Amino acid sequence: MNITYLQYALRNIKRYQRLYYGYALTIIVAMTIATSYWNLVVSESFQNIAKVLSQLNQVIEMTMIFVFIAEVIILFFSILFIYSTTYTMLEHRKNDLRIMRTLGSGFSHFLKYFLIEILIVGGLAIMAGITLGIVLTKLMLLSIEKVMFLPKLSTEISVLSSLVLIAGALLVLLIATVLAIYRFRPDRPVRTRSRFRVRLSLAVQGLGILTLFYGYYLAITRQGNFLLVFPLVIFIGSFFFCRHVIPTLLKLYRPRRLSLRKLIISEIAVQLRTNSTLVALGTILTSCALTAVGLVFVFQLIGFDVSSKNEFGLVYYEESTQPSKRLGTIQQMMTETFPDKYQQAVRLKSFDTRYVLPLSDYNQLMQHLGYEPRALTSGEAFMIPARPVQIKEVTPTMKRAQAEMNKAGYDLKEASDHGLLFGYNDRIETLFVVTDSDFAQLKRPLATIHVFDTPSYTDYGTKSWEDWMSIVRNIQSKSNMAEKAKAPYQLINETEDELDFIRIVRLVSFVVILLTIWLFVINASFLHVWMQMTAEKEQKRLKTLFALGFSKRSVRTFLLVKYGAVLMVPYLISIFHAWLLFQVILSESGLKLGPYLPLSLIWIGIVTFFYLISILPLWIRYPRHLLKKSCESSMYPMADSRV
């Protein structure tokens, strides 16, 4: 018979298992989603396909930005959640900590046994999360294949990337836990707040309220800047309404006779006031979820009419006068598989990243795509877009290139306005068309790009698409890729933005839906932890109510109404804030709210439904649990101070 730190930690885990359920569940879900996103980011086949289908680069960049934002949100809320749960847990176990302290437990001992607990529960949850995350990755890649019209993607899960994930997760766990412990400071006596700090906090509060109203002003006048203030508005707004506005309003209710109703209302006021940190946290979480889902809707409704009518092709780039063996292979493959598809070679000469091509090659390609040919005389040139951004605006790089062309003696004509993106890669920054004779006179090494017409998205699911994808797979296979420098394969595409938009919407919806699920889980588990913690106090209160002669029925009503209000009021505040954001986004996109009103109501309905499902167990079961359990008295050794 003996007792070690490990045994003590295990006993505590067993004893506080109800608190740890929610804790572990949230970490598992967070880890699952984070792992799948992470695997997506490091998935080699996903990245390779992006290199081959260079037009995908943009989509993938966008996707990666969203995945990145999602990861940051998960990270932020994980830290927040672990921090507040740990703090709540410490509050709950204050008594044990005090006992240990009187027995001579120093801060280091405390860290030892508490961190063991956290590491056991957190570690197991992380492992479970990673396992589930790998499963989710498979599912995710499967659906990405479908929604993004891609060939089969394989999941390579490297040990290193898993280790990085585990290390990151442990780091987050430790940071959040240590922060909570530090704030709780179980071994330090209470100190009074200095006058300076009191004033500082008053000033910060005043500033906060000003920011809040400024945010509301921006929202009402539908200014885009609201998007920037939005996170602050959620935070401050929740605190402000829960802590001050609603309790003050509720206090105004003063019936002549003391009744159950008055009791319920004053309880709600007290609960909102004292639990405002929790309440604000819940609000923020649900707001984010709501906003996220709202955004998906906005994206979807803007993207609804997008149809795909794309030219889709392969552009092979090579800097050599003699065609390489690999080009021969690709040509052969393409000719064999698609004998009636168009192929063309385009000559290029380069000045660093500035490339010129002859007019005849350009016109030939344009004619194939159904454009009017252009004419040039000697000494004239015009610019064509080399990168997506160049279709929309004149970039500094373009200006510099134009200046250099002028310096070289060219008379620059009006740039092309067809929106055709002439297969871009890292090397080609700008593109100019010159006459054939001018091109021939340039003393520069010759490069070639070879253009192949290929099946398009409309062929998705047919045999020709399958054949095309098998060629893509062949080109991207590692043995071939390793031969030469980066990304020699490019796509040429007439209207890439529209289709990319469909892909972005689908992928972002995917990311956001997962994120929303997680936010609901985290909200529910935090509420669970909080209710576990307040159970003892609540039972005492119920005992008092029974002793005062309240019937079981009125006590049940009391609990239902009270918890209903405590859970729903912050939610309604969050609906309000999300609505503000929603309408600002709509007006930013140049849309009117009118036609989208039913849609947005459906959106609110769906989210409310899921929110209700996530809180229902707490709302209904917790009061029942409270009523059933007998009242236990607590034993605090030193109730007067946190010594």
Place this chain on the structure above:
Amino acid sequence: MIEVKQVGKVYPGKVIEQPLTDINFRVEEGEMVAVMGPSGSGKSTLINLLATLDQPSWGTILIQGIDTATFKRKETTRFRRETLGIIFQEFNLLDSLTVAENMLVPLMLGGKKTKAARDEMHHLAKRLQIDELLDKQVDEVSGGQRQRTAIGRALIHAPRLMLADEPTGALDFQATKHVMELLAELNEAGMTMVIVTHDPTVASYCNHVLFLKDGSIQTELFRDEPRRVFFQRVIESLSLLGGDEHHLSAIRPT
């Protein structure tokens, strides 16, 4: 052993409370001291100060000649772990552990896991008559047994100073008697004790009684007579102090 000089304690807050004004007393090595007084007289505050769980607002407390205010945090912890044993009215056992494990916690903190320590625990449990309950969870045993477990926990590391805050407050008469006899026995073996109590019976076991009222020491008694006679003197002092009626009516002659 303990020297308390001009000690006062103020709790900060909106309503300024002053549980202790100016306290002066000495506790010699091997003494058994009772601190008596009505509710709110500052008894628990005094115990917290002696246990270094709190710092006095002014004045000095010397324990074994060292000013507790000069203790660094680690030294405070070590002092509590090695020199001090504390017993509470509400036992304050850790619910998640068994009786035996509760008793072994100070050894865990002290990093002692030897077999000798475990033997010592068994020996102590036998002496406290809880050796048959060692594997039970603490919520499965009675109040008296829990208090004995708490005493066992306070004794396991053989502290030189024992502080007890109402050790018999939650116990019935028989259990009180048993616990006090045990404490007296330990005191005879050389352990210094400070016991905060309401109960004159408990005080009568001690050889030095301090009467606290409104945060200051009103009177001190030293015992040089049999316990029964000393008990009468304690009651007289309580009634002379104006004490409170509650205590006088609750007195049970032994």
